[in-house]
Structures are given as structure tokens and as C-alpha cells.
Amino acid sequence: MAPAPAVELVDVTAGYGAVPVLERLSLRVEAGELVGVVGPSGAGKTTLLRLLTGDADRHHGEVRLFGEPVGRRPPRRVGVVPQLGTIDWDFPLRVREAVLLGLVPRTRRVPWFARDERQRVDTLLERLGIGELGDRFIRELSGGQQQRVLLARALVREADLLLLDEPTSGVDLATRHDVLHLIGELNAEGIAVLLTTHDLNWVATHLPRIVCFASGVVADGPPGSVLTSETLMLTYGAPMRVVRDGGTVVVVDEEPLLEARSPAVPPTRPLG
Numbered sequence: 001m002a003p004a005p006a007v008e009l010v011d012v013t014a015g016y017g018a019v020p021v022l023e024r025l026s027l028r029v030e031a032g033e034l035v036g037v038v039g040p041s042g043a044g045k046t047t048l049l050r051l052l053t054g055d056a057d058r059h060h061g062e063v064r065l066f067g068e069p070v071g072r073r074p075p076r077r078v079g080v081v082p083q084l085g086t087i088d089w090d091f092p093l094r095v096r097e098a099v100l101l102g103l104v105p106r107t108r109r110v111p112w113f114a115r116d117e118r119q120r121v122d123t124l125l126e127r128l129g130i131g132e133l134g135d136r137f138i139r140e141l142s143g144g145q146q147q148r149v150l151l152a153r154a155l156v157r158e159a160d161l162l163l164l165d166e167p168t169s170g171v172d173l174a175t176r177h178d179v180l181h182l183i184g185e186l187n188a189e190g191i192a193v194l195l196t197t198h199d200l201n202w203v204a205t206h207l208p209r210i211v212c213f214a215s216g217v218v219a220d221g222p223p224g225s226v227l228t229s230e231t232l233m234l235t236y237g238a239p240m241r242v243v244r245d246g247g248t249v250v251v252v253d254e255e256p257l258l259e260a261r262s263p264a265v266p267p268t269r270p271l272g
């Protein structure tokens with residue numbers, strides 16, 4: 001029998017309270033797949049991830065993770081990385097504790113961790129290249145280090161599915177490269193990844209599958225077929241140019257911020 005899909009949404013309408021944000025949405029992510037969701041701000045990308053963790057209200061349709069209906073608590077096999085900016089990094093917590101908290105179901109009041117759980121955290125920190133930071137306070141970390149801590153916290157649940165909300169925002173280019181490389185490695189180990197991003201050109205070159213999203217799915221497939229000016233217009237409501245160079249797709253903003261001008265010629269004055 002084929003394995004159950006990691007994510008399965010069937011004709012879902014959902015939002016916050018009675019207000020719908022996602023409408024008539026169907027989406028399927030297979031176990032082990034790597035999928036990027038792109039779309040304008042407010043399109044509902046975060047809400048989609050929140051729906052999968054039981055944090056948004058489902059009005060209609062079915063939501064299943066690995067074949068099981070989503071309840072109020074995310075299943076153990078799912079690791080979640082929220083946007084960096086939504087975390088209170090000033091909270092007095094050390095890196096090792098922050099990662100251990102990934103093991104705590106939401107209702108458990110006083111966490112008490114076993115030695116093998118602490119060992120697992122240390123192994124993960126090493127693996128993610130932050131082994132020496134275990135005793136540091138999370139407020140002392142750079143954006144890239146914070147992103148790795150969040151990944152460790154998600155992975156400590158021995159996740160088979162990672163839900164990553166804009167994993168590359170708020171970090172510099174080199175860190176972005178490292179984080180994306182890490183995501184690729186985790187996926188190569190068989191972990192399914194569903195991520196949101198605003199970085200169209202990164203998804204165009206690195207992800208096998210893109211979902212263009214605006215309250216529902218506008219287009220879904222490999223970047224070469226999904227990223228067209230027409231699809232991007234439907235998704236973003238703004239003109240974008242798509243340049244193809246062999247197998248590479250590059251998305252260019254159609255409207256330059258500044259008009260190109262001929263260089264100003266200084267007025268000349270005769271000598272003397």
C-alpha cells in the first residue's frame with residue numbers, strides 16, 4: 001500500500017473565527033516531498049501552516065497529516081519553524097532548553113527531560129553546526145543561529161514533516177545559503193518539507209515543486225511550468241517578467257524603482 005501523504009487538504013475553507021482566509025483549498029504533499037509555497041503578503045501562507053498545526057479554524061473540508069485528521073495538537077511527527085520575527089528572543093532561555101521545549105506537548109506544565117533527550121538535543125545542535133552554543137542565551141544569537149535553533153527545536157520531535165514559515169527571511173545571503181543547504185540535506189534524508197517564502201528566484205532554482213498561492217492554489221507544479229508572467233499576475237496582481245536561460249528561470253520585477261536616466265552632463269563654461 002502506498003504511504004499516506006504527509007499533508008492532505010481536501011476542499012478546505014478555514015480562517016480565524018468565522019472569517020475565512022483559505023477558500024476551497026485542496027493540496028497534497030507526499031511523504032518525503034519538498035514543496036515551496038509563494039504568494040503575496042496576506043495570501044494566507046502562514047494560515048495554511050497554522051491550519052496544519054491546529055491553530056487556525058477549519059470551517060469546511062478535511063485536513064490530514066500522514067493520514068490522520070489534525071486535532072488540537074500537532075502530531076509528534078511534525079516539526080514547525082515559525083517566522084523568526086514572531087518569537088520573543090528576549091525571553092531568558094538558553095539554546096539547549098529552547099530545543100528541549102520542542103519535546104513538550106502544549107499541555108504539559110512542568111517539563112522534566114530524560115538523559116537521552118538531552119543527548120539527542122546535543123547531537124542535533126552538533127549536526128546543525130551550533131554545538132558550541134548550547135549554554136548561550138537565545139537573545140545572544142545571530143539571525144542565522146536563531147534559525148538553526150528553531151530547526152533543531154522542530155527536528156527534536158523526530159519529525160517526518162517540517163513546516164517552515166519563511167526560513168530565509170531576516171538572515172544574510174551566506175546564512176541563507178547554509179540554511180537552504182541544510183533543508184536540502186534534511187529532505188534528502190526523507191523528511192518532507194513544506195515551506196513558505198517570498199524568494200521567487202530561490203524557489204525557481206532550488207525546489208522541484210512550487211505552489212503559487214492566493215487564498216487558494218493558483219498554480220502547482222515544477223518551477224519551469226508554474227512560473228510564467230500570467231501565473232504571477234494572477235498570484236500577485238502585479239506584472240513580472242520571467243526570463244528563461246536554458247533550464248534556469250529568473251523572475252524580474254517589471255517596474256524599475258528608478259527610471260534609467262542618461263548621465264547628467266555638467267554645464268560647460270568657456271575658460272577665461
Ligand SMILES: Nc1ncnc2c1ncn2[C@@H]1O[C@H](COP(=O)(O)OP(=O)(O)OP(=O)(O)O)[C@@H](O)[C@H]1O
Pocket residue numbers: 016021039040041042043044045046047048
Ligand atoms: N491570528 C489571526 N487572527 C485573525 N486574522 C488573522 C490572524 N493571523 C492572520 N490573520 C489574517 O489572515 C490573512 C492571511 O494572513 P497570513 O499571515 O496567513 O498571510 P501570509 O500569506 O502568510 O502573509 P505574509 O507573507 O505577510 O507572512 C490576513 O488578512 C491576516 O490579517
